[in-house]
Amino acid sequence: MSDTTDAQQACFEAGIKFGSLYHQFAGTPVSPESTRSLETAIEEAIENQPYCESVAVEILDDRVADAIDHDEGYAELTGSLMEVEMRIDYEGTAVRTRMAMEDGYPRMKLVAVED
Amino acid sequence: MSDTTDAQQACFEAGIKFGSLYHQFAGTPVSPESTRSLETAIEEAIENQPYCESVAVEILDDRVADAIDHDEGYAELTGSLMEVEMRIDYEGTAVRTRMAMEDGYPRMKLVAVED
Amino acid sequence: MSDTTDAQQACFEAGIKFGSLYHQFAGTPVSPESTRSLETAIEEAIENQPYCESVAVEILDDRVADAIDHDEGYAELTGSLMEVEMRIDYEGTAVRTRMAMEDGYPRMKLVAVED
Amino acid sequence: MSDTTDAQQACFEAGIKFGSLYHQFAGTPVSPESTRSLETAIEEAIENQPYCESVAVEILDDRVADAIDHDEGYAELTGSLMEVEMRIDYEGTAVRTRMAMEDGYPRMKLVAVED
Numbered sequence: 001m002s003d004t005t006d007a008q009q010a011c012f013e014a015g016i017k018f019g020s021l022y023h024q025f026a027g028t029p030v031s032p033e034s035t036r037s038l039e040t041a042i043e044e045a046i047e048n049q050p051y052c053e054s055v056a057v058e059i060l061d062d063r064v065a066d067a068i069d070h071d072e073g074y075a076e077l078t079g080s081l082m083e084v085e086m087r088i089d090y091e092g093t094a095v096r097t098r099m100a101m102e103d104g105y106p107r108m109k110l111v112a113v114e115d
Numbered sequence: 116m117s118d119t120t121d122a123q124q125a126c127f128e129a130g131i132k133f134g135s136l137y138h139q140f141a142g143t144p145v146s147p148e149s150t151r152s153l154e155t156a157i158e159e160a161i162e163n164q165p166y167c168e169s170v171a172v173e174i175l176d177d178r179v180a181d182a183i184d185h186d187e188g189y190a191e192l193t194g195s196l197m198e199v200e201m202r203i204d205y206e207g208t209a210v211r212t213r214m215a216m217e218d219g220y221p222r223m224k225l226v227a228v229e230d
Numbered sequence: 231m232s233d234t235t236d237a238q239q240a241c242f243e244a245g246i247k248f249g250s251l252y253h254q255f256a257g258t259p260v261s262p263e264s265t266r267s268l269e270t271a272i273e274e275a276i277e278n279q280p281y282c283e284s285v286a287v288e289i290l291d292d293r294v295a296d297a298i299d300h301d302e303g304y305a306e307l308t309g310s311l312m313e314v315e316m317r318i319d320y321e322g323t324a325v326r327t328r329m330a331m332e333d334g335y336p337r338m339k340l341v342a343v344e345d
Numbered sequence: 346m347s348d349t350t351d352a353q354q355a356c357f358e359a360g361i362k363f364g365s366l367y368h369q370f371a372g373t374p375v376s377p378e379s380t381r382s383l384e385t386a387i388e389e390a391i392e393n394q395p396y397c398e399s400v401a402v403e404i405l406d407d408r409v410a411d412a413i414d415h416d417e418g419y420a421e422l423t424g425s426l427m428e429v430e431m432r433i434d435y436e437g438t439a440v441r442t443r444m445a446m447e448d449g450y451p452r453m454k455l456v457a458v459e460d
Contacts, residue, residue, distance in 0.1 A: 004356075004455050004456075004457065004458050007353060008352055008353060008356040008455060008458055009356070009455055011349075011353040011354070011356035011357040011360065012356040012357070012359055012360040012363075012440075012442070012453075012455040013360060014357055014360060015356065015357040015358060015359060015360020015361040015362075015363070015364065016360040016361075016363050016364040016453060017360075017364060018357075018360070018361050018364060019360065019361040019362060019363060019364025019365035019366075019367075019368065020144070020364035020365075020367065020368045021364075022257075022364075022365065022368075023257055023364065023365045023367075023368040023369040024142060024143055024368040026256070026257035026306065027139060027252075027253055027256035027257045027308075028139055028160050029135070029160045029161065029163040029164055030160065030163065031163045033159070033163075034156070034159035034160055034162070034163055037152070037155045037156045037158075037159045037160075038156045038159070038160060040152045040155075040156065041143075041149070041152045041153045041155065041156030041157075042156075043152075044148070044149035044152045044153070045143050045144045045145065045149055045152075045153060046144065047149075048144040048145065048146045048148075048149055048188065048189035049144055049189065050187065050188070069334075069335055072165065072335065073163065073165070074163035074164065076256065076308065078257075078306065095357075097357070104299075105299055105302065108357075108361060110349050110353060110354055110357040111349075112349065113349050113353055119241075119340050119341075119342065119343050122238060123237055123238060123241040123340060123343050124241070124340055126234075126238040126239070126241040126242040126245065127241040127242070127244055127245040127248075127325075127327070127338075127340040128245060129242055129245060130241065130242040130243060130244060130245020130246040130247075130248070130249065131245040131246075131248050131249040131338060132245075132249060133242075133245070133246050133249060134245065134246040134247060134248060134249025134250035134251075134252075134253065135249035135250075135252065135253045136249070137249075137250065137253075137372075138249065138250045138252075138253040138254040138372055139253040141371070141372040141421065142367075142368055142371040142372045142423075184449075184450055187450065191371065191423065193372075193421065210242075212242070219414075220414055220417065223242075223246060225234050225238060225239055225242040226234075227234065228234050228238050250374070254372060254373055257369060258369055258386075258390050259365070259390045259391065259393040259394055260390065260393065261393045263389070263393075264386070264389035264390055264392070264393055267382070267385045267386045267388075267389045267390075268386045268389070268390060270382045270385075270386065271373075271379070271382045271383045271385065271386030271387075272386075273382075274378070274379035274382045274383070275373050275374045275375065275379055275382075275383060276374065277379070278374040278375065278376045278378075278379055278418065278419035279374055279419065280417065280418070302395065303393065303395070304393035304394065
């Protein structure tokens with residue numbers, strides 16, 4: 001085991017934000033009428049966390065509409081209904097991350113690290 | 116055990132909304148800069164649920180500010196930081212509920228039932 | 231608006247427990263190897279809440295297995311993967327509730343109220 | 346921006362698990378009678394996630410007892426009531442992480458990375 005680098009710490013912090021975002025808000029009742037307010041709340045909530053410079057959430061209205069059970073009128077937020085981009089800054093290291101569908105499954109990806 | 120009444124069903128539905136609201140959003144990172152967006156998102160999310168006519172959430176900026184750990188810059192949403200009022204309508208029965216501090220503890224209350 | 235009865239209060243409390251259970255634990259990573267521990271934890275957690283006499287949770291291993299994406303090896307807990315029964319006692323009024331699939335959708339039901 | 350290394354990916358995955366664990370289970374009703382089942386469920390749930398080799402959770406009974414409001418009989422799980430250790434393995438890189446109190450605040454720490 002070696003000492004950790006700032007870049008590794010930055011990636012760890014980026015992961016924390018992604019796991020937080022997903023498991024805090026997954027399950028939230030959502031309909032096409034409430035997507036914009038939920039996007040904004042998720043962005044501003046996670047941006048409160050340390051080292052989190054920016055969060056962009058897009059909840060996909062058409063996928064939400066498709067996911068809605070006819071009788072209920074809402075879906076529960078899950079990874080396949082949204083796309084997320086985040087930028088973390090830790091002690092001068094910038095990290096970009098992204099969640100989007102890949103092979104039919106939502107994936108959280110470490111996109112780039114700027115040492 | 117007897118059959119249930121519409122008023123009892125309405126109270127059950129009202130309770131579901133309160134438990135949902137609380138356990139979906141408790142733990143959300145919050146600061147005085149993000150209270151308004153979180154209030155709106157909570158209201159619109161829970162209003163998606165069946166029989167839920169209106170939800171009003173007030174997150175108390177001064178209590179959020181007091182709850183913030185100096186180094187972190189945010190608090191986690193919990194019952195003592197917000198006040199909630201809800202109105203449920205189930206088959207013609209209206210129910211009003213409320214959460215607010217009482218004896219230093221957040222309490223979910225069934226305020227009134229209109230048969 | 232009239233005063234509320236003990237039976238209505240009991241139904242409100244029963245609803246709170248159901249909404250709490252669902253929105254606290256929905257989204258939890260689950261596989262057939264972890265269903266038993268999750269059932270027990272959900273039961274004991276919700277039984278801590280006031281007026282909650284008993285909670286029985288059955289997470290359906292076969293449905294969990296069917297829900298698992300091949301590459302990931304786990305599913306996220308949702309209403310269609312479990313059955314729940316609860317008994318609430320409020321000031322001498324007993325309430326029984328149940329969640330199970332109905333018309334392809336998980337429904338929380340007020341089963342009986344004993345005044 | 347440069348390509349990412351396996352060590353950086355491993356740290357990102359480690360962070361995801363920590364954020365997931367925290368925001369999935371924070372807010373769970375807990376008492377000294379339910380700590381053991383909750384520990385086990387958290388461990389087995391998060392171990393379902395990819396690259397997660399082991400999770401050890403200790404919920405501190407004495408802190409839970411201190412956090413309980415007298416009338417309610419339970420507390421809500423939060424970072425100050427538990428200690429967590431995790432080991433992630435990503436493509437041959439091992440990462441150890443830890444959450445414990447530091448200066449009165451729960452901190453998620455990247456402890457070591459073995460390239």
